Amino acid sequence: MSELDCDVVVIGAGLAGAAASSICSEHGLSTVVLEARDRTGGRGFTRRFKDREDQLEFGGSWIAPWHDRIRHYADKTQITLRPTHPVDEHRRHDGKALRSGMPAADLALQAVKEHALLYKAGKPSPWKAPLTLNQYLDHIAASPEARMHVLAWWTISGNGDPDRISAGEFLSSCAYGDGAPESMMTALRHTLVPGVGMLAERMIASSSARLELNAPVSAVNQDAKGVSVTCVNGKTVKARAAICAIPLNALRPVAFTPALSARKREAAAVGHGGRSLKLWLKVVGVSPGILASGGPGGLRWLFSERLSADGATLIVGFALADGTLDPNDRASVAASLARFFPEAKLIAWDWHDWLGDPYAKGTWVALPADATWIGDPEVWGREGRIAFATSDFAEVSAGWFEGAIRSGEAAALTILKALCA
Numbered sequence: 225m226s227e228l229d230c231d232v233v234v235i236g237a238g239l240a241g242a243a244a245s246s247i248c249s250e251h252g253l254s255t256v257v258l259e260a261r262d263r264t265g266g267r268g269f270t271r272r273f274k275d276r277e278d279q280l281e282f283g284g285s286w287i288a289p290w291h292d293r294i295r296h297y298a299d300k301t302q303i304t305l306r307p308t309h310p311v312d313e314h315r316r317h318d319g320k321a322l323r324s325g326m327p328a329a330d331l332a333l334q335a336v337k338e339h340a341l342l343y344k345a346g347k348p349s350p351w352k353a354p355l356t357l358n359q360y361l362d363h364i365a366a367s368p369e370a371r372m373h374v375l376a377w378w379t380i381s382g383n384g385d386p387d388r389i390s391a392g393e394f395l396s397s398c399a400y401g402d403g404a405p406e407s408m409m410t411a412l413r414h415t416l417v418p419g420v421g422m423l424a425e426r427m428i429a430s431s432s433a434r435l436e437l438n439a440p441v442s443a444v445n446q447d448a449k450g451v452s453v454t455c456v457n458g459k460t461v462k463a464r465a466a467i468c469a470i471p472l473n474a475l476r477p478v479a480f481t482p483a484l485s486a487r488k489r490e491a492a493a494v495g496h497g498g499r500s501l502k503l504w505l506k507v508v509g510v511s512p513g514i515l516a517s518g519g520p521g522g523l524r525w526l527f528s529e530r531l532s533a534d535g536a537t538l539i540v541g542f543a544l545a546d547g548t549l550d551p552n553d554r555a556s557v558a559a560s561l562a563r564f565f566p567e568a569k570l571i572a573w574d575w576h577d578w579l580g581d582p583y584a585k586g587t588w589v590a591l592p593a594d595a596t597w598i599g600d601p602e603v604w605g606r607e608g609r610i611a612f613a614t615s616d617f618a619e620v621s622a623g624w625f626e627g628a629i630r631s632g633e634a635a636a637l638t639i640l641k642a643l644c645a
């Protein structure tokens with residue numbers, strides 16, 4: 225079939241697209257979902273470790289206690305949640321040696337707490353324009369050890385070039401708890417047992433939407449009568465309206481006619497800077513529940529998450545894509561592991577290259593300090609018959625699955641309103 229007609233075409237089958245298709249179907253609109261990949265879930269990517277063993281999340285994994293919408297859809301699609309293993313032991317590397325516990329809260333780390341709590345209370349920050357993380361660390365006169373500590377937690381928050389990305393991405397994450405970086409653990413409360421990929425699949429399957437995989441969209445045209453969406457494979461979908469639910473960094477190759485607003489085009493050209501590396505390591509000799517952070521480079525944040533089916537331990541680790549870790553090189557990965565887990569024997573490791581992935585071109589959203597406006601939901605308002613959704617510019621919980629779902633739902637409601645007007 226080369227041409228389809230429907231009420232709404234949703235572009236992208238990540239959680240934003242899945243939520244949008246759920247709402248459209250619930251309201252009786254015929255919906256087609258076009259997905260570039262051969263799977264649903266987008267940056268929620270569940271697959272087997274080394275394609276043969278444990279099912280793991282190579283994209284996002286954790287959900288926070290306050291992430292209500294993803295919990296709602298998990299419940300609705302009968303997906304059970306797995307509580308995160310409690311942290312039984314903290315380790316840190318201060319650049320010279322492995323130590324026990326978190327660093328003492330020196331003046332700089334006390335300032336982090338104070339600034340995170342200002343953020344939590346909705347109070348303005350003490351500086352006029354957003355600072356990059358490195359500018360912020362200079363501002364609070366962070367010691368080398370405090371810098372290492374912050375950079376470790378940065379790999380799971382701001383996750384980009386510390387000379388480019390806004391320190392706000394870090395402070396807002398510290399604000400999940402009492403303001404200390406390690407209080408971010410309060411957000412990493414559950415994972416989805418069959419995986420996030422399964423959630424997206426079930427959300428779309430339980431709607432009446434028609435899903436087309438392997439359908440990368442290359443062009444979106446709209447006029448007064450409707451929208452026409454063309455895929456690279458020549459397939460065309462004609463609809464009354466469209467919801468574009470693809471990542472901010474994957475928007476550029478799609479040709480919109482008429483062109484998108486200048487602000488949207490500029491935002492897509494700037495792009496977000498999310499660039500962490502997430503690795504899964506299978507090891508023996510380590511028990512679950514050990515949280516390790518710090519170090520001068522390579523993997524900076526590691527958590528021994530659980531046992532694998534064969535009794536080995538699965539460690540999830542994060543690094544910055546700053547050249548200090550080669551995720552394809554055994555010696556590089558083993559050296560990073562040994563820094564924190566000298567007792568471990570590395571059996572295997574696996575990862576997904578989100579930066580090289582053409583349908584993501586980055587990890588989760590990280591806003592540049594000189595262009596935080598690119599994530600402003602107002603920039604991403606409806607244009608005629610097209611609404612926009614993704615966690616990257618979600619109004620609430622941006623950067624999380626929860627934000628993707630909320631953004632998809634909001635875009636669908638915007639389209640419903642426009643079609644009823």
Ligand SMILES: Cc1cc2nc3c(=O)[nH]c(=O)nc-3n(C[C@H](O)[C@H](O)[C@H](O)COP(=O)(O)OP(=O)(O)OC[C@H]3O[C@@H](n4cnc5c(N)ncnc54)[C@H](O)[C@@H]3O)c2cc1C
Binds near residue numbers: 440584
């Ligand atoms: C390594 C990593 C760790 C993360 N950790 C967490 C975490 O622990 N918890 C959490 O909540 N979040 C986490 N995130 C973030 C979370 O994965 C994302 O915020 C969320 O999945 C984004 O959903 P989305 O629907 O907005 O975009 P996506 O999931 O990226 O979905 C967009 C979809 O659009 C498709 N697409 C792109 N271009 C086209 C095109 N031209 N035509 C058709 N389809 C197209 C893509 O293939 C994709 O399926 C993490 C992300 C990464 C990468």
